[in-house]
Amino acid sequence: MVRYLLGYIGHWAGKAVANLHQAARLINQTAYWLTIGSFKKGVRVGSLIHEMTAVGFNSIPIVAVIAFCIGMILALQAAYQLRRIGAMVYVADLVSLSIARELGPMLTAIIVAGRSGAAFTAEIGSMKVAEEIDALVTMGLNPIKFLVVPKFMAMLLMLPCLTLLADLTGMVAGGVIGVASLGLDAGVYYQQTLRAVAMKDIVGGLVKSLSFACIITLVGVHQGFLVEGGATSVGERTTSSVVTSIFLIILADCFFTTLSYIFT
Amino acid sequence: MTHLPNHNQDPSIAAIEVRDLVVHYGPRKILDGVSLRVFPAEILVVLGGSGCGKSTLLRTMLGLLRPTSGQVLVKSKDITRLNDDELLEIRLKTGVLFQSAALFNSMTIEENVSLPLREHTALNDATIKIMSKIKIGLVGLSGYEDFMPSQLSGGMKKRAGLARAISMDPEVLFFDEPSAGLDPITAAGLDDLILKLKKTFKMSIIVVTHELPSVFKIADRIVMMDKGLVIFDGTVEEIKASSIPRVRQFIEREPEGDASRTDQFLEALNCG
Numbered sequence: 001m002v003r004y005l006l007g008y009i010g011h012w013a014g015k016a017v018a019n020l021h022q023a024a025r026l027i028n029q030t031a032y033w034l035t036i037g038s039f040k041k042g043v044r045v046g047s048l049i050h051e052m053t054a055v056g057f058n059s060i061p062i063v064a065v066i067a068f069c070i071g072m073i074l075a076l077q078a079a080y081q082l083r084r085i086g087a088m089v090y091v092a093d094l095v096s097l098s099i100a101r102e103l104g105p106m107l108t109a110i111i112v113a114g115r116s117g118a119a120f121t122a123e124i125g126s127m128k129v130a131e132e133i134d135a136l137v138t139m140g141l142n143p144i145k146f147l148v149v150p151k152f153m154a155m156l157l158m159l160p161c162l163t164l165l166a167d168l169t170g171m172v173a174g175g176v177i178g179v180a181s182l183g184l185d186a187g188v189y190y191q192q193t194l195r196a197v198a199m200k201d202i203v204g205g206l207v208k209s210l211s212f213a214c215i216i217t218l219v220g221v222h223q224g225f226l227v228e229g230g231a232t233s234v235g236e237r238t239t240s241s242v243v244t245s246i247f248l249i250i251l252a253d254c255f256f257t258t259l260s261y262i263f264t
Numbered sequence: 265m266t267h268l269p270n271h272n273q274d275p276s277i278a279a280i281e282v283r284d285l286v287v288h289y290g291p292r293k294i295l296d297g298v299s300l301r302v303f304p305a306e307i308l309v310v311l312g313g314s315g316c317g318k319s320t321l322l323r324t325m326l327g328l329l330r331p332t333s334g335q336v337l338v339k340s341k342d343i344t345r346l347n348d349d350e351l352l353e354i355r356l357k358t359g360v361l362f363q364s365a366a367l368f369n370s371m372t373i374e375e376n377v378s379l380p381l382r383e384h385t386a387l388n389d390a391t392i393k394i395m396s397k398i399k400i401g402l403v404g405l406s407g408y409e410d411f412m413p414s415q416l417s418g419g420m421k422k423r424a425g426l427a428r429a430i431s432m433d434p435e436v437l438f439f440d441e442p443s444a445g446l447d448p449i450t451a452a453g454l455d456d457l458i459l460k461l462k463k464t465f466k467m468s469i470i471v472v473t474h475e476l477p478s479v480f481k482i483a484d485r486i487v488m489m490d491k492g493l494v495i496f497d498g499t500v501e502e503i504k505a506s507s508i509p510r511v512r513q514f515i516e517r518e519p520e521g522d523a524s525r526t527d528q529f530l531e532a533l534n535c536g
Binding site for chain 2: 127130131132134135137138139140141142
């Protein structure tokens with residue numbers, strides 16, 4: 001029984017170490033091709049534009065709709081509490097700060113992890129199953145440069161843009177509810193929002209979104225490269241990619257929020 | 265009992281030489297000391313039953329797998345020990361047609377064929393287009409340049425994959441199960457194409473397959489593998505006359521004794 005248990009732990013640990021080794025190699029190679037490699041051999045501009053469209057432009061509707069809904073929900077929940085103490089005007093503070101510092105970056109990242117992170121895994125996984133990755137290697141094309149770098153750059157450029165869009169949409173939604181349903185004056189709501197949100201809140205959210213972009217891309221492509229066998233493995237890895245990304249996004253958010261609480 | 269290599273060519277002129285290759289997948293030994301030579305302008309067929317290690321041999325010869333021990337010498341350089349830049353030099357002179365053709369589904373046929381030229385040469389767009397068209401024409405797919413891979417039949421995909429494999433004018437061309445999944449007429453057409461390529465470009469061609477009609481039609485020399493070992497190395501006539509039981513069983517298409525026996529199944533699995 002003990003031998004069986006030890007064997008199981010050893011097998012599990014061996015797989016975890018191999019996995020970690022592969023992830024470290026991926027990070028190392030991606031860092032090289034993003035920096036030195038890009039200067040030496042250039043960037044595939046066509047692929048970058050394609051990925052920017054897929055990751056950024058095509059995500060605009062879903063990010064805007066969800067951010068709008070979240071802004072409305074936040075305004076209504078804030079009003080529910082603030083009405084009791086007659087401080088309805090602070091709905092603007094609560095909505096704008098919550099969105100700029102936390103919900104904007106995190107919700108956008110979770111939506112993009114579900115959309116694009118899953119797509120990265122499925123694309124690379126399917127290419128692996130169809131021997132397309134092997135074909136790239138035998139043609140002397142580096143899969144990291146060819147597949148990962150355009151995705152990584154697109155994510156780094158587009159996730160902060162989507163976060164800004166989510167921030168703006170969520171705040172507008174809070175204002176719409178404040179004016180239409182809670183009887184607040186539009187000008188007062190606008191002024192109160194400007195007073196509440198400082199530039200550092202927006203910038204802090206964008207810094208978070210950059211770290212989320214790294215998490216989504218690296219987890220997505222790493223899980224894609226781990227696909228083995230056939231369609232079942234693609235499905236399993238895609239699920240794992242979304243779950244791992246969301247878990248790491250929340251963990252990173254927790255870390256950044258704790259840091260900002262300690263140092264401000 | 266094995267048939268040893270009997271070719272008369274000078275070993276020093278071999279385009280590729282594999283020496284005592286041992287490859288493991290985890291604890292399973294897939295190749296157990298494989299040695300062979302591929303000479304310039306010859307078609308070498310690597311023959312063997314499913315799971316005998318021939319695809320593993322191909323992947324190791326392509327530098328996609330690292331062997332446990334042994335060497336794969338290309339132009340006297342052991343590719344198992346080369347760094348990425350040195351390996352790139354070898355890869356630019358090597359073409360591969362994968363079993364599934366491995367065309368990039370998001371690109372047209374012309375884009376697939378021109379990809380290596382765009383990435384590895386400084387040629388202008390017009391020249392690359394002309395060169396791609398020539399290669400596409402050579403495999404009989406003129407007029408299909410703007411088609412997506414999903415719009416082509418299995419045989420046409422293989423031809424397109426072949427056009428991409430020869431786009432850089434390789435000195436060595438690998439085929440992994442070229443006839444798999446094709447009807448006999450399409451497979452025969454592909455065999456003719458392989459012979460035409462050898463005649464036109466004088467390249468060394470390595471074909472991994474278990475399709476006997478195809479083997480007898482195209483092979484200059486045959487290497488037969490079983491359980492991770494080379495058990496035969498000779499010409500078509502020699503394999504037809506071979507008295508090695510496993511070779512005879514393969515040539516005469518005799519079934520295994522009792523396919524449902526667990527020990528035989530596990531043994532086959534262990535062989536890879």
